[in-house]
Amino acid sequence: MTTETTGATGLSTHIQRLLTRIRSFDSRRPWPWDTALTLFWTAVALVDASGGWRNTAPDPTVPARLVVTLSLLLTLPLYLRRRSPTAVLAVMACAALVSAASGAFLQACYLQLIPLFHIALTRRPRALLWAAALLVPPLVTGAVRFPRGSWDQHVVPTLWGYALVALLGIAVRSRKDHTAALVDRARRLEIERDQEVRLAAAAERTRIAREMHDIIGHNLAVITGLADGGRYAAVKHPERAAQALDAIGTTSREALAELRRLLGVLRDDEQEAARGPQPTLADLDTLITGVRNAGLPVRLDLQDTPTPQPLTPGAQLTVYRTVQEALTNTLKHAGEGARATVLLTYTPQEVRAEITNTSASTNDSQGLDRPQGQGLTGMRERAALYDGTLESGPLPTGGWLVRLRIPREGSPS
Structure with missing residues (x-):
């Protein structure tokens, strides 16, 4: 039955394509x-x-x-x-x-x-x-x-034939109008979908801008506090004033780096931005515990240098969001029996995050490349803010890989 249905569908598709070509040729010539x-x-x-x-x-x-x-x-x-x-x-x-x-x-x-x-x-x-x-x-x-014979035997049957032909023409015209309306509607929906994708991308940029705004606002508040404390400490404890100035310089450089990355990101017109603490790498354990409780076995591996340099809060947030997005898509699209591994590698030059799963699902993209989904696009934009790169693709043995690279401050991009 399945073979017969498939053959009938293929024949119908072939006939439909042939009719489409004939109509196209007839309309042109x-x-x-x-x-x-x-x-x-x-x-x-x-x-x-x-x-x-x-x-x-x-x-x-x-x-x-x-x-x-x-x-x-x-x-x-x-x-x-x-x-x-x-x-x-x-x-x-x-x-x-x-x-x-x-x-x-x-x-x-x-x-x-x-x-x-x-x-x-x-x-x-x-x-x-x-x-x-x-x-x-x-x-x-x-x-x-x-x-x-009777005159109606010659007139009425022919009139019925004329009426049936006229009704046939009206039916074909109605079908053509209906098809044209469906085509126009599909075209409009495609345009609306493209607009929604652009709006979603703009909304993602706005959300990134808000998060960066919170980080920079925090840095400026720290600078203000250090400056006020250093002014009072300068009279009795000059050494503490020097420490405050060093901290102000470090925080200012971090804030300046964040501002430079923020250039080009579009903001919306809302004056009130969502405020709240942003997650860092220290919150990964909580994230992974929640994913495990949701039913996905996750293993976290850390490969660290002896004296790792700390990441800026924005870079930590990017790593956190990337891991969160990859695990979420694994939960949604990998299917039963999937297992995930999160590997974080810290080197003096860069930080790498590799999220893999061993899913046997036939959906290779696992929802990342769908037109309506903006997870992968948002992660790439986040990585680009820090001169980083994001790669994703299927594994040869089955499953999916997401790899994030973020260079450290002062290292070659």
């Missing part, structure tokens, strides 16, 4: 199809005019030249059926009226269904009234002039 259709029906009508029309004609003595002329008038105008269907129907209706009045009753008169379909497909509903006014006179004329 309509004349080959119009010419082929017109020549085909002209040839059929002329074959009927060679003598077959007498099998159904009430008056077989109609001149052959008139029959040929009427056949051409009922077929050649079909070439213009798409551009001027009403005018084509008018010419064909006149020929059909002569055919009915002369008693030829040519079978080519049924070709009036073609321009009638195009009127229903491309013109306003009011145009169908004019089409009815052109189609009815030949039927009534033939029924009155050459009655065979």
Whole structure:
């Protein structure tokens, strides 16, 4: 059953693509199809005019030249059926009226269904009234002039055929309008999605700016306190004043570095920013404990130098958020049986954070590269603020890897 369904779906898709190509070619070059259709029906009508029309004609003595002329008038105008269907129907209706009045009753008169379909497909509903006014006179004329049985046997069935063709044209037109509306809606949704992605990226930059604002505000407050304390200590304890000045210099340099990284980050117009303590690397144990409690086994490995240099608060926050985002996506997308490892490596030149999982999930991206998700984009922007890099991708043995590198202060980027 599955194989049959898959084969049917593949055949349907192939047919749909073929029809799409045919429609595209026809919209770009309509004349080959119009010419082929017109020549085909002209040839059929002329074959009927060679003598077959007498099998159904009430008056077989109609001149052959008139029959040929009427056949051409009922077929050649079909070439213009798409551009001027009403005018084509008018010419064909006149020929059909002569055919009915002369008693030829040519079978080519049924070709009036073609321009009638195009009127229903491309013109306003009011145009169908004019089409009815052109189609009815030949039927009534033939029924009155050459009655065979009751007159409604010749008029009513043909009118029903005209009505069904008009309804078919209306149905096709409704479907095309509906499809066009769906395509337009899909295009608008795609534009809105792109706008939402940009807005989400802007919101992420704003959130980063707020966090940096908190850090810099803290540094300035520390500087202010050290300066006030140093002024009072300068009188009785000059050595403590010198220590305060050293601390002010260190804190000022850190704050200046944060301000330089903050350049180019867009802020929103809100005056009140969310305030609160930001997590540091010391909070990783709490984070990992919460992830373990949520059901994901996580192992934390630390590779440290003998005398590691401390990271700035902003860099610690970047590492923390990266680990948090990677573990969260592992919880959401890795599936059952996943295990995660967090490896933090401190060197004199840089700090590396590698988060891996051993998931067997078939979803390689694990939600990181989805258009609506901004986790990976936000982490890359955070890393870029500190001249760092963020890499992510599937592992050859299965699972996913997120690697963050942040250079230390004063080391080559």
